[in-house]
Amino acid sequence: MLGLMDILTQASRLEALGNPTRLAIYRALVRAGHAGTPVGKLQETIGIPASTLSHHLAKLCACGLAGQTREGTVLRCRAHYDVMDQLVGFLVAECCVDAAAACTSEECDSPVCG
């Protein structure tokens, strides 16, 4: 019901967000909204060398959490909200957060959690 590929895919996204620098970058992307933001502006905002930023952006793009489109000399970066939705969906569905929240009683060996 859930392919191995999916798990590896989601793991790669979690890993990408697990680095504090990358999480900061991703948060900046999200805050930029659908309009996105150029790499250069992102660099100003976060304050890390361009090569480091590029490295992290490549990882965010590789796992699908972000995307880039060229606009002349500027490269505009955007968060892929739908992918984050997928990730949250995975965490909630696979890890039955809701079920756990709903049943604070000890009787949670239900099939929902198995």
Next chain:
Amino acid sequence: MLGLMDILTQASRLEALGNPTRLAIYRALVRAGHAGTPVGKLQETIGIPASTLSHHLAKLCACGLAGQTREGTVLRCRAHYDVMDQLVGFLVAECCVDAAAACTSEECDSPVCG
């Protein structure tokens, strides 16, 4: 409104789940429900050396995603559902997944995303 510590905390949890082996371990813990599962059984399920498993469990516990309680010779492991809830809450709130999903139109420079 959001401390740096929180971000680092959540990043450490994301990082913990970002490793495929650890994600598998965590999923097994979740499936075990509130009753949890002994380390030994976990080892059978996942099929990795005990020392490796112990290493990963330590990380899951260190970031708060799991806990252990001793029951005689057996060490029982449990997923901390509330911590996962926090994590999902962080992803949804900080990264405005809902807002993005709700407004598929281009006009999403709203304060919700900023």
Next chain:
DNA sequence: GGCATATTTCGATAACCGTCGAAATAAGTG
């Protein structure tokens, strides 16, 4: 205490990651 089972700690190894500056590429402008 001696023994069995469960789990961790230790020590080693190989692979990977984050960071940086310098050099290379991409795109536009005169």
Next chain:
DNA sequence: CACTTATTTCGACGGTTATCGAAATATGCC
């Protein structure tokens, strides 16, 4: 084409991680 700006690629470095087997520790039982 020369020049500028924007961004990436390259090469290096130090640090961290994942993995394993062997040895050590913890707990209970006889």
